[in-house]
Structures are given as C-alpha cells and as structure tokens.
Amino acid sequence: MSQIATNEKIPNNVDLASDRRLQRALEQWQPSFVKWWVEMGPVGFQAHDVWLRTAISADSDGWAHFDYVKMPDYRWGIFLADPVKDRRIGFGDEMGKPVWQEVPGEHRNALRRLIVTQGDTEPASVEQQRRLGETAPSLYDLRNLFQVNVEEGRHLWAMVYLLHSHFGRDGREEAEALLERRSGDADNPRILGAFNAPMLDWLSFFMFTFFTDRDGKFQLLALAESSFDPLSRTTRFMLTEEAHHMFVGETGVQRIVKRTAEQMKANPGREPRELGLIDLPTVQRYLNYWYSQSLDLFGGEVSSNAAQYFATGLKGRAHEDRYEDHVALEGSYEMTVPKDGKLVEESVSLRNAMNEILRDAYVEDCQRGVDKWNKTIAEAGVDFELRLPSRRFHRHVGLYAGMHFSPDGQPLDEAGWAAKQGDWLPSPADRAFIDELMQEPVLEPGKMANWIAAPNRGIKGKAVEFEYVRRD
Numbered sequence: 001m002s003q004i005a006t007n008e009k010i011p012n013n014v015d016l017a018s019d020r021r022l023q024r025a026l027e028q029w030q031p032s033f034v035k036w037w038v039e040m041g042p043v044g045f046q047a048h049d050v051w052l053r054t055a056i057s058a059d060s061d062g063w064a065h066f067d068y069v070k071m072p073d074y075r076w077g078i079f080l081a082d083p084v085k086d087r088r089i090g091f092g093d094e095m096g097k098p099v100w101q102e103v104p105g106e107h108r109n110a111l112r113r114l115i116v117t118q119g120d121t122e123p124a125s126v127e128q129q130r131r132l133g134e135t136a137p138s139l140y141d142l143r144n145l146f147q148v149n150v151e152e153g154r155h156l157w158a159m160v161y162l163l164h165s166h167f168g169r170d171g172r173e174e175a176e177a178l179l180e181r182r183s184g185d186a187d188n189p190r191i192l193g194a195f196n197a198p199m200l201d202w203l204s205f206f207m208f209t210f211f212t213d214r215d216g217k218f219q220l221l222a223l224a225e226s227s228f229d230p231l232s233r234t235t236r237f238m239l240t241e242e243a244h245h246m247f248v249g250e251t252g253v254q255r256i257v258k259r260t261a262e263q264m265k266a267n268p269g270r271e272p273r274e275l276g277l278i279d280l281p282t283v284q285r286y287l288n289y290w291y292s293q294s295l296d297l298f299g300g301e302v303s304s305n306a307a308q309y310f311a312t313g314l315k316g317r318a319h320e321d322r323y324e325d326h327v328a329l330e331g332s333y334e335m336t337v338p339k340d341g342k343l344v345e346e347s348v349s350l351r352n353a354m355n356e357i358l359r360d361a362y363v364e365d366c367q368r369g370v371d372k373w374n375k376t377i378a379e380a381g382v383d384f385e386l387r388l389p390s391r392r393f394h395r396h397v398g399l400y401a402g403m404h405f406s407p408d409g410q411p412l413d414e415a416g417w418a419a420k421q422g423d424w425l426p427s428p429a430d431r432a433f434i435d436e437l438m439q440e441p442v443l444e445p446g447k448m449a450n451w452i453a454a455p456n457r458g459i460k461g462k463a464v465e466f467e468y469v470r471r472d
C-alpha cells in the first residue's frame with residue numbers, strides 16, 4: 001500500500017513532498033479554500049466539536065478515522081486508491097493499451113472539462129446545504145450533514161489536485177474559479193442546474209443526498225473506468241465516501257415515511273399535517289422534483305460528446321467489466337423519442353446512447369431505494385406507494401426538454417400541464433408547510449423532531465443518544 005503523509009500541511013498519499021512546486025501551489029490554494037469554507041460552508045457550528053470521519057489513508061481499514069474535530073480544522077487530504085499493476089485501457093478505440101499517467105495533449109481540453117464539471121458540484125452542494133444546521137431534526141442528523149459537507153470539501157480537493165498536478169497554469173486558474181462560482185448566483189452560478197437549486201429544508205436534503213449524490217456515484221463510476229489513471233484512482237477512492245452520503249438520503253427519507261405511516265396508523269382519521277407530520281403525497285412531490293432534476297445531470301439521451309468520451313477512453317460505463325462488448329461500435333439502443341407530438345421508437349447507435357445507458361443503471365439503483373421506502377410504509381400497515389416518475393417527466397435537458405409529460409410519461413399540452421403541475425411538484429403551499437414544520441432545530445442528544453423516526457442505530461458503534469455535536 002502507498003506511503004501516507006499525515007503530519008504534513010496537506011495529508012496525502014501521493015508523495016506530495018517530492019514535488020515542491022506542486023506542494024507549494026496547493027499550499028497556496030489551501031488558505032483560499034479555508035476562507036471559502038468559513039464564508040460559504042455551514043452557517044453556525046464552525047466552533048463546535050463534531051464527531052467526524054476523516055480519511056487518513058486509502059486502504060480498506062485505515063481510511064475512516066473517527067474523532068471530534070472543529071470543521072475549519074478538518075484535515076482535508078489528497079488520497080488516491082492504490083494503482084492497479086499493469087492497468088490497461090478497458091474500452092473504446094484504444095482498448096488494451098497501457099493507461100495514461102500523463103494527460104495526452106489531444107485530450108487535454110476534454111479531460112479538463114470533465115474534471116472541472118465534476119469538481120464544481122462538490123463545493124456547490126456545500127453552499128446549497130449551508131443553512132440546514134439551523135433546522136436540524138437531531139444531533140445525529142446534524143453530524144451527518146456536516147460529514148457530507150466536509151467530504152464534499154475533500155472531493156473538491158481531489159479534483160483540484162488533478163488540475164494542479166496535470167494541467168499547469170490553466171489548471172490553477174480553474175482551481176481558483178472553483179472557489180469563485182456560487183450556487184444560485186445570477187452572475188457566476190455553478191455549472192450544472194441541480195446544483196443551483198435552493199435547498200432550505202431537510203426533506204429536500206434527504207432527497208438530494210439520495211438522488212443527486214447518486215448521480216455523483218454513477219459519474220464517479222464512469223470516471224473510475226477512465227484511461228487517465230490518476231482520475232480513475234481519485235474517483236475510486238471518492239466512491240467509498242459517497243456511499244455514506246446516499247445512506248444519509250436513503251435512511252433519512254425512510255425515517256420520515258416510517259414516522260408518518262406509524263402515526264397515521266395510530267391516529268386514524270386524522271390528517272398527517274395536523275399531527276405535525278409530512279404527508280406521503282408531499283414526500284412524492286419532493287421525490288418527483290429531485291429525481292427529475294438529477295436525471296438531467298446525465299446529459300442528453302443522444303450525445304456525440306458522450307460517444308467521443310467513450311471512443312477516446314476518457315469516460316466509460318458504470319462497471320465496464322459487466323459488459324461483454326467494450327468497443328460498442330456495433331449494436332444499437334432502442335429509445336422512445338418525441339416526434340411531431342407523438343412518441344416513437346428509434347434506434348440509436350450504442351456509443352451515442354452512453355448517457356442513457358448510464359442513466360439506466362442509475363434508475364435501477366434509485367428503484368432499489370424506493371422499494372425499501374415502500375416496504376417501510378407497508379410494514380406500518382398503510383396503503384400508499386411511492387413511485388419514480390417516468391424519466392420524461394419535468395425534464396430540462398435532452399430529448400424531453402421543453403415538453404410536458406405526466407408522471408406516467410404521457411405527453412401533455414400547456415393547459416394539461418398547468419392544471420396538474422401542483423399535484424406533481426412541490427407547490428408554494430407545500431414549501432410553506434415544510435418551512436413551518438422545520439423552524440426549530442432539535443439539539444438535545446437522542447431527541448428527534450416530531451416528523452422523523454429515530455435511526456435504528458448510531459454512527460460507528462455509538463448510541464443514537466451520543467453527543468455527535470458538542471456544544472460547550
């Protein structure tokens with residue numbers, strides 16, 4: 001396993017000390033990062049001790065170290081998964097050749113764009129979530145929020161390391177710009193749509209970590225296949241952290257529907273909202289919103305860019321080894337395409353369908369979580385099923401953008417959409433209700449807000465009642 005340097009300014013397993021220029025450049029970027037964190041990171045709690053996991057190495061048992069730490073003192077480090085010996089390009093036109101340790105000149109712009117786009121999502125989500133501490137439903141949840149936040153910060157470090165070490169001056173400029181864009185800013189927004197959407201409540205937070213962090217998982221899986229080996233190794237390690245973010249989302253929604261369903265059963269004839277609970281149709285509308293926003297992040301269904309990334313070996317499919325044909329020059333993908341107001345089936349060449357193939361894997365993964373939520377509702381004895389809407393519903397990118405579809409995927413005209421939209425997406429009244437419900441934080445150890453069930457267990461062997469965030 002690789003050498004780890006944790007006593008340096010920047011913990012790392014990339015032997016940073018041997019490259020003084022790079023080390024100096026990153027040490028110069030570090031104060032700008034901390035300044036950004038203090039300005040744009042979590043509001044409040046920056047001086048509190050938080051029970052956090054810190055990556056101190058990249059091997060399987062050493063990477064998760066738990067201790068109390070004040071967030072601005074978090075040891076954001078640079079960790080790459082260990083190299084795979086004699087790793088070869090696994091797909092595309094260059095299949096079978098050795099992977100690249102340096103950026104090939106002809107792929108420089110495309111690779112930089114991929115890295116910057118990924119990197120931009122990391123600080124964006126921290127900015128989106130910065131006010132959530134003020135309304136946390138428990139100390140346990142507060143801690144999980146901050147865990148997600150510091151790790152997104154580390155993911156930014158991961159991408160900035162690649163920019164600094166492989167892209168020279170342009171890379172350093174891009175690293176600066178990553179600290180300058182702001183989520184939701186009119187003049188200088190974050191790059192991707194979902195990362196500019198406001199996130200002011202915990203139902204949205206849980207939906208985001210379930211659906212949007214899961215987009216991140218699939219983008220990282222596709223980049224982990226990359227022929228550019230440092231990118232592959234970086235993203236492989238990021239995936240280990242990403243799993244916790246999706247756990248937070250999946251169990252967060254599960255605890256909400258559990259609480260609502262159990263209380264509905266215990267209080268027959270009462271409206272969930274009157275009981276201070278989030279009614280299940282509202283959960284469905286938030287699901288519809290964040291799922292459709294996240295589907296957009298995969299890009300257009302038919303994409304020559306995606307075909308190019310695949311051909312050149314920059315970005316593969318998730319788990320490329322599960323496919324038989326890694327060249328994908330033959331064969332086609334059947335797609336439902338809108339034409340003259342109707343939906344028709346069309347064959348698309350496989351390489352042009354790479355975004356859609358990645359989206360398929362994502363949808364399947366989402367469905368598994370929704371099935372668990374439904375099982376929880378059914379176990380409480382309530383007859384209600386959450387559903388993933390059609391992937392045509394409420395889309396702003398790709399083939400279905402600019403058109404209207406019902407959650408079942410049926411085309412609608414403007415009037416049909418306007419009449420039903422409020423049933424399908426969070427309305428201003430829904431948002432006002434959620435706001436009202438989540439005004440006060442619950443910060444007593446072990447206590448939960450009324451609208452959410454306690455988790456089954458605490459973090460890393462600690463009790464649910466453990467003081468995850470210490471206020472002194």
Ligand SMILES: [Fe+2]
Pocket residue numbers: 122151152155216242
């Ligand atoms: Fe991330």
Ligand SMILES: [Fe+2]
Pocket residue numbers: 152213216242245
């Ligand atoms: Fe994440």
